[in-house]
Amino acid sequence: MRVILFCHSLLSDWNHGNAHFLRGVVSELSSRGHSVRVLEPADAWSFQNLLEEPLGLAALNEVRVHYPHVRPERYVPNALDLEAVLDGADLVLVHEWTPPDLVRRIGEHRRDGGRFRLLFHDTHHRGVTTPEGMAGYDLSQYDGVLAFGDVLRDLYLEKGWTQHAWTWHEAADVRVFHPHPRNREVRDLVWVGNWGDDERTKELEEFLLEPVRTLDLTARVHGVRYPAPALRALFDAGIEYAGWLPNHRVPLAFSQARVTVHIPRRPYATRLPGIPTIRPFEALACGIPLVSAPWEDSEGLFTAGRDYLVARDGAEMRRHLAALIADREMRHAFAEAGLRTVLSRHTCAHRVEALLGICQSLGMSSDVLHPLSSERVPA
Numbered sequence: 001m002r003v004i005l006f007c008h009s010l011l012s013d014w015n016h017g018n019a020h021f022l023r024g025v026v027s028e029l030s031s032r033g034h035s036v037r038v039l040e041p042a043d044a045w046s047f048q049n050l051l052e053e054p055l056g057l058a059a060l061n062e063v064r065v066h067y068p069h070v071r072p073e074r075y076v077p078n079a080l081d082l083e084a085v086l087d088g089a090d091l092v093l094v095h096e097w098t099p100p101d102l103v104r105r106i107g108e109h110r111r112d113g114g115r116f117r118l119l120f121h122d123t124h125h126r127g128v129t130t131p132e133g134m135a136g137y138d139l140s141q142y143d144g145v146l147a148f149g150d151v152l153r154d155l156y157l158e159k160g161w162t163q164h165a166w167t168w169h170e171a172a173d174v175r176v177f178h179p180h181p182r183n184r185e186v187r188d189l190v191w192v193g194n195w196g197d198d199e200r201t202k203e204l205e206e207f208l209l210e211p212v213r214t215l216d217l218t219a220r221v222h223g224v225r226y227p228a229p230a231l232r233a234l235f236d237a238g239i240e241y242a243g244w245l246p247n248h249r250v251p252l253a254f255s256q257a258r259v260t261v262h263i264p265r266r267p268y269a270t271r272l273p274g275i276p277t278i279r280p281f282e283a284l285a286c287g288i289p290l291v292s293a294p295w296e297d298s299e300g301l302f303t304a305g306r307d308y309l310v311a312r313d314g315a316e317m318r319r320h321l322a323a324l325i326a327d328r329e330m331r332h333a334f335a336e337a338g339l340r341t342v343l344s345r346h347t348c349a350h351r352v353e354a355l356l357g358i359c360q361s362l363g364m365s366s367d368v369l370h371p372l373s374s375e376r377v378p379a
Contacts, residue, residue: 001029001034001035001090001091001359001364001368001369001371002034002035002037002088002089002090002091003029003034003035003036003037003089003090003091003092003093004036004037004039004085004086004089004091004092004093004116005022005026005036005037005038005039005092005093005095006039006040006092006093006094006095006098006102006106007019007022007038007039007040007072007095007097007098008040008041008044008046008095008097008098009040009041009044009046009047009072010022010023010026010038010040010067010070010072011040011047011050011060011063011070011072011074012044012046012047012049012050012060013046013246013247014046014047014049014050014053014224014244015046015049015194015224015225016046017123017277017278017279018095018097018123018124019046019247020170020173020247020278020282021123021170021171021173021278021348021351022095023067023070023173024171024172024173024175024176024347024348025348025351025352025355026038026067026069026070027067027069027070027173027175027348028348028349028351028352029352030069031069032352032370032371032372033371033372034371036069037073037085038070038071038072038073039072039073039074039075039080039085040072040073040074040075041074041075041076041077041099042074042075042076043076043077044074047074049224053244055246059246062246062248062249063246063248066176066248067176067248077099077102080102082105082106082109083109086106086109086114086116089114089116090116090117090364090368091116091117091118091119091359091364092106092110092114092116092117092118092119093119093121093146094106094118094119094120094121094142095121095123096120096121096122096123096124096126096134096137097124100136100137100138103120103137103138103139104137104138106118107138107139107140107141107142108141110141110142111141117143117359117362117363117364118141118142118143119142119143119144119145119146119358120137120139120142120144120145120146120162121145121146121168122134122145122146122147122148122152122156123148123170125265125267125268125271125272127152127155127156128152128155128267128271128272129267129271131155131159134161135159135161137161139161139162142162143164143362144162144163144164144165144166144358145161145162145164145165145166146165146166146168146355146358147165147166147167147168148167148168148169148170148275149167149169149272149274149275149299150167150274150298150299151272151273151274151275151298152272152275153165153166153167166354166358167299168351168354168355168358169275169299169301169346169351170277170278170281170351171281171342171346171347171348171350171351172281172282172284172285172342172346172347172348173282173347173348174285174342174343174347174348174349175348176248176251177250177251177281177282177285177286178251178285178286178287179251179255179286179287179335179339180251180252180254180255180286181255182255182287184255184256185255185256185257185258186218186256186257187217187218187219187220187256187257187258188217188218188219188257188258188259188321188325189212189217189218189219189220189257189258189259189260189261189321189325190219190220190221190222190253190254190256190257190260191208191219191220191221191222191223191260191261191263192221192222192223192245192250192253192260192279193221193222193223193263193279194223194224194225194226195223195224195225195226195227195230196225196265197225199265199266199267200263200264200265200266201230203263203264203266203269203293204263205233206293206313206314206317207261207263207293207311207314207317208221208237208239208261208263209233209234209236209237209239210237210314210318211314211317211318211321212237212238212239213236213237213238214318215318215321215322215325216238217238217321217325219237219238219239219240220239220240220241220242220253220257221234221239221240221241221242222242222243222244222245222250222253223243223244223245224243224244226241250282250286251282251286254283254286254287254288255286255288257288258289258324258325258331259288259289259290259291259321259324259325259331260283260288260289260290260291261290261291261292261293261317261321262276262279262280262283262290262291262292262293262295262308263292263293264276264277264292264293264295265277268295269293269294269295269296273295273296273298274296274297274298274299274301276295276297276301276302280292280302280308281342281346283338284302284307284308284338284339284341284342284346285339285342285343285346285347286339287335287336287338287339288335289308289309289324289330289331289334289335289338290307290308290309290334290338291308291309291310291311291317291320291321291324292304292308292309292310292311293310293311293317294310294311294312295310301345301346302338302341303337303341306334306337307334307337307338307341308334308338309324309334356369356370
């Protein structure tokens with residue numbers, strides 16, 4: 001199968017979590033014998049910010065090592081020869097960070113004779129926070145939408161933005177996210193996350209800063225876009241701020257801490273229940289105990305109390321963190337349970353299998369969808 005993926009960036013994950021899952025999907029498709037061509041704009045803001053980081057170029061070179069199948073082509077939007085790019089494609093995936101004009105043009109190419117299947121992929125909260133913007137995307141020529149949660153899938157259908165939609169959760173890329181030896185635990189807690197444009201300022205105070213300060217934990221935070229007041233708050237809580245961390249280095253950071261936390265942005269916790277975002281998948285895949293601020297796992301992705309702990313308020317976060325840090329066997333039990341769940345249900349291989357099933361329902365043939373299996377069938 002010849003797959004074309006349009007996205008914001010796979011080279012850079014600077015404040016750009018969409019790269020995490022899509023890198024894993026590209027790697028998995030490629031390992032199954034599919035040809036995947038990735039296109040990202042040359043002026044992508046995430047890539048530009050990566051280059052401004054002191055270790056940005058080194059991180060970029062590491063990305064190419066960790067993801068040998070991820071070789072994006074960087075294009076100038078006004079110079080993109082869309083007809084040449086789409087020629088011979090079997091499946092075209094268009095991520096929702098793609099500019100609306102290009103989304104429309106790809107759809108028009110399909111309308112005018114393109115023989116590929118065409119899917120729009122949404123992994124953001126804009127559908128509920130800025131619905132007028134999402135309504136401006138012309139998806140009339142698309143086969144449907146891949147939404148990263150049931151509530152978002154249902155929204156697309158209810159609003160009439162598409163005729164067909166499927167839930168396609170994010171997942172862990174276990175080629176990169178897996179347990180490392182934990183004999184170098186040098187701190188109690190690590191949190192990897194960006195400040196979030198005031199989407200979780202109060203939540204960070206309640207579920208991270210105050211518990212660390214009260215329990216006198218050794219803690220480190222990685223992330224970007226922390227304004228001066230946020231940096232001061234980290235300092236006052238006794239938390240080390242370590243700046244940007246390329247995503248492929250996160251497993252090592254997890255291996256050096258006893259626990260981590262998940263603090264979802266407010267739109268996900270309140271308006272898109274059932275969507276955990278990518279970080280819990282990755283943390284559990286690395287075998288680190290996880291305590292989450294409130295979010296409703298309405299789709300039954302995990303089992304709260306077995307795979308991870310939920311803190312309904314700051315006091316419960318303190319209790320959970322204190323218990324885990326004091327009890328090595330408890331940490332091991334949660335780490336093992338979370339890892340088992342990810343490996344059994346939530347890897348990029350599981351999501352690619354689901355994607356191939358969707359493609360089959362759209363009429364694509366088995367020999368296109370499973371090229372390596374077809375090669376093994378005797379002539």
